[in-house]
Structures are given as structure tokens and as C-alpha cells.
Amino acid sequence: MQRLNRDAIIAIILLAFCGVFFWASFDIRQPDYGVLMPSTWPRVILGVMTFLSVLYLIQSLSLGQEEIEDDQYDAEHTRKPGFRGWLEHWRNPLWCFFLFFLYLLTLPVLGMLIGGITFVYVLLGMLGGWDGNKPVVHGVIAICAIGVMWSVFTFGLGVLLPPGMILGRF
């Protein structure tokens, strides 16, 4: 037996996840009709998933951590210790998550056109840098790409995309 490794931690998280869903399955209302109760199928899946997670835990504790093929970035870069090192290592995906999250939060205000252009523009800057004429080029790319896409959906496909508070006034 080894100390807790990454796979064992994932297995424990999965078991906790199954536990939460099992508990939530008791909140499902049971009607007086029907043979297959609404909670039966999810509980069957959760039973199987719990069993598999236990197997995964045993496997990870007895065989050790499974070697995951590192991508080129992982292979070439050693992560610096600490939270800052973690942030630096995952910089780009974290920016994508964070900016997309902000984009969604501000959607009721900015709407899809302004919000989309802002999201793409800031993301381009965060991933590609702000040096030289990049801010201008990125601006043109963001306006053209989202503008064209917005026009295709709004005028071509007749989809009413969220206008937001700003454009909604017009």
C-alpha cells in the first residue's frame, strides 16, 4: 500500500460525488403509478459507479498511480511549487474559464454582441499578448468574427440572441 496518490484522491472524490447523488436521490418524489420508480435507474447507475470507484481506489492503492501520458507542455515544463506555480502552469485554460464565466455573468447587461466581442478581444489579448499592434489587430478580429457570427444567426437564421440592457434599449 502506498500513500494516497492522485488516482486514489480522484477515486475518493468520485465516491463522495456518488454519496451526494445517493443522498439527493431520496428527494425524488415517488408516484403511485409506474413500475420503474424515477429514483430506481439513477440508483442502479450510482450503485455501479460506486462499485467501479471502489475498484479504482483499490487499483490505485495497490498498483500505484497510473502513468498518464503527459502532453508536450507537461513534459517540458516542471511546475513551480505553491499556488502561484499552479496558477502559472494552468494560466491559459484558467483565463479561458474565467473570461467565459465573466462573459456569462455579464450577458444580461452586455448582451451577446457586445459581450461576445469583449470576451473574444480580452481573451485574444490574454492569450496572445498586448504588445505592438496586437490590440488593434485583435480588435478587428473580435469585431469581424463575432459580428459576422451574430449577423448570420440574427438575420440568416432568425435567432433572437440576448441583446442585453445596452442594445436592448434601441
Add this chain to the structure above:
Amino acid sequence: MVLENVMAASAEIATIKTLSLMMIGVAGGLIAGAIPGFTIAMAVVLTLPFTFGMPPSQGLATMVSVLVGGLSGGLMAGILTGIPGTPSSVATTFDGFPMARKGEPGLALGLGVWSSFFGGIISAILLMTLAPQLARIGLEFNPWDYFMLVMFALTITASLSGKNMIKGLIAGAMGLLMRTVGEDEAVGMGRFDFGIDPLLSGFDFIAVLIGMFAFSQLLNDVRDPKVARKALTDRGGNVKIRIEHMRAIREIAKRWTVLLRSALIGVFTGILPGAGGSIANILAYDQAKKASKHPEKFGTGVPEGIIAPESSNNAVEGGALIILMALGIPGDVTAAVMLGALLIHDIIPSPTFISEEPVLAYSIFIAFFAATFMMVTMQSFMLRVFVLVTKIRMYVLASIILGFCGIGVFALNNVEFDIWTLLWFGILGFVMRHYGFPLAPMILGVVLGNIAELNLARALAITTDLSPFVTRPWSLFFMIIAIFSALFPLFQFHREKKKKWTLFYLPFGCFAASIPLYMMGGVPRPILATLVVAFGAYQLWQRARGGWQVEASG
């Protein structure tokens, strides 16, 4: 009747608007397939939001075109840069790139393009002939059989899609669980909504697909800040290359057995749930090498090394569509997206699909044919576009597509919650990729979850007795092959270690599978069962003759 359907479907497809959309689709697919880091599934899934406003036949024809284009696009990158555009063109680089470097890029591209074409045509012919026959068999299925078919599809996908079977099965179960969120379809009770109203409607599975495949893939592509700022490839190749069409056709004609065998491998792999082009191209390459009189020349730029993988990877989708259209079970992730496209148009694929919607079904067949022809004519032009696209930097492409994902997902149902679904499943997909959990079983779990539950509910509504799961021949058949496919990774692992029990895996699999075939009655199926038993007995006899020695390979 068939001719009438073909004529009606042709009339649906042969409109200027549909053909134009198909050409755009093929062009888009060719480019998406050629860009390393982009997958065909991603291209097809991103096309979906555009098609929801179209008539079903037009929307599906556009998506089929992207699919066919994507299958062939990978060869451009693979041959000219040595970097496979998609996983299904990995084996093409083994001989395509060396041939191009030897000064024959035009021939290498020609062999790739025409092998893709012939592979696609063979696959389309089999799709048109086999799908209706298989659908007739599908009509015999009862809820017990359907439930077991879904379980088999999930098990085999889990066993084929990763090194660790347990992770694959967990991913599949997770997909099934995610599908249970929201009101259940049988009695309409809310499940796992945690007090959040939008969760009562469940997760839109297209948003889940785009999140899991496109969103998480893009995050992966921009992980390395330095690579993200570089052009897609600095080895864009020569724009002035001329594809040598006639010479390529002559070379392929001389090696027609390689083409035919590889296309059949592709179709069979496509029919098998979970096994896609990434497996077919390697398998076909390996078989071509084994069958060659000069296997040592493989890897140096031999035509067979391009013909085999390219004809097989284009044939795969025909196989996957056969299962989708005949039984309503997607053979792979791209077929799952096609299923999503059908569902958007309120069409539920099942064994009755071809008989109830013959024009739509045949328009998919015709679109597959037409797109394959378009692919050949457009390759030369798209080669120039490909070289231009390779100059774009990955972070630019990723940012634009992420922006598009938001708009596209919202457009599906006009629901903002779907974009949140996209984000959360994008993060989940990214984390799963990082920790070695395959995405394909989870996607199939999400797609097939409600089919499994509905059929289980129907089965239990007929009788609460569970014995039909083992007494009904088809159900028993799927259960047996599900068990053997679940044991397959263990078999592979132990075979390397030369464990004795692996000698009995295949023979016993044959004996077990023959039981339900005998139970089906009639004449052809018991004959088939006898052949399967004879094959198993022959395998056993061979092993006995070899002194029960386990060979690590083969």
C-alpha cells in the same frame, strides 16, 4: 420502392441551396480535418447550431458533408507536414510524409484523395444496402434487447477507448447519470435538480457535446502559451503542388485488393460501437503491411501505406451510420452528433426510421455519395486554403471558436442555461482528458442514457420478471458480447504476461455467442451458429496442437 425513395431523396438534395451548403460543409470539413488539434467530431458538433433552422434533409446533408470533408482533410496535413490533422489519419503519415519528402507530394496526395474517395464510395454502397437489412433485424428487438444493446455499446466503447477499462466504465456511468438530471421521461418527476429550476429541464445534450468535445479540446490546444502563439504549423508545404490524379488512380487500380480489404475493415470498425477512424486506419495499415510481399518497405513511402489508412478511415463513417440509421445506436462520437441533429428535427432514429422516413434516410445516403464526389473535386482548391489556414495562430482560432460556441449553443434552444452547461461540461471534459478518463463513453452514456432507461421501463411494464434478459436470444447475445468485450482489456493485459486462460478467451467467446444464435431458430442463424462453433473449435484445436503455449503477439 427503393428507386422511388432514391428519386425523391435526390430531388431534396439536388437544390442549389442544399448543394451550396454541402460544398461549404465539405470545404469546412477539409480545413477542420487538416488542422492539427481539431477533430472531426468538433467540426461536426460546431456545425450543428447552423443546421437547426434548415429542413431536416438539408441540415443533415450539410453535416454529412462536414463529416466526409473532415475524414479526408487529415491527409493534407499528414502528407505535407508529417503532423496528422486528425487521429484517423495517423497511419497516413507513416508513408505519406516520406513519399512527399522523396519528391512525390503530388502522387502522395493523389493516392490519399482517391483512396478516401473509393473508401467512401464502398462505404456508401454498403450503407445503402446493409442499413435497411439491419433495420429489419432491429424490428425483432424488444425493450430487453434494446436495453442490453445499449449496455453492450457502452461496455465496448469503454473497453476500446482507453488503457484503463475502469476509467472508461466510470466515464460511461457518469454519462448515464448526467442524463438522469431533470424530469424523467417515463413519469415526469424531477430528479437531481438541487432546487435549481433550469436543472429540471436537464442538460441539453448538444450543449454537453460541444462542451465536452469542442470547449475542452480548445483549452487543451492553448495550454502551452508559446505553442498557442505560434502558427498552426511552420511546415505549411508547397502551395504549387499539383495532385497527380491519373497516376494515383492507376496505382490504386494495381492495388485494388488493399483498397477493398481496408475499406471493409473501415466499415466493420465503424459498425462496432466505440471503435472509430483512429483504430481503423492503424488496423488497415497493419493488415496491409502483414499481407505485403515487402513489409520492410513500409514506412519509406510505399503507395499501400497511404491507400490502406485513407480508404479505411473514410469507410468508417458509413459503418457508424449503418448502426445509427438501422438501430438508432451511434457507432461513435460523430454519429452521436448526427443523432443529435436528427433529434433537433424531432426525428428519433430506430429500426423503423428507414421505413417511416424513407426520403430522409435516402437523402442521407445520397448526401454521403455526393459529398464524397465533392471532396475529390475540392481537394486541389482546398490545398491552397489549407496552406493559408496553417499561418493562423492557434490562440486566435481558439478565441474565435470559443466565442462562437457561446452563440451557437444559445441558438439551439434560446436558453441561457445551455451556455452554462457548455462551460461546466467544458471544464469537466478538460479535467477528464487531463486525468486519462476517455470522453467517448461519457458522450455515449449521455446520448444513450434515456434510451436505456425508457427501454428498461417498458420491459418492466410488460413484466417485472427479469428472466427475459437471459431468455430472449438477442438480449442474451448482447449480454454475452458485452461481458466478453468488458473482459477484452484484461485479456490483452494477461496475454502480454502469457497467462494460460487467455488461450480460451476467443474459443469460449465463440461457443457462448453461438448459444443465442441457436435459440433464434430458423435456418440461417443456426447455420451461422454452427460456423461460429466450428471456428471456436478450430481455434481450440490449434492451441492444443501448439502445446497450449501463449504467444504474446497476434
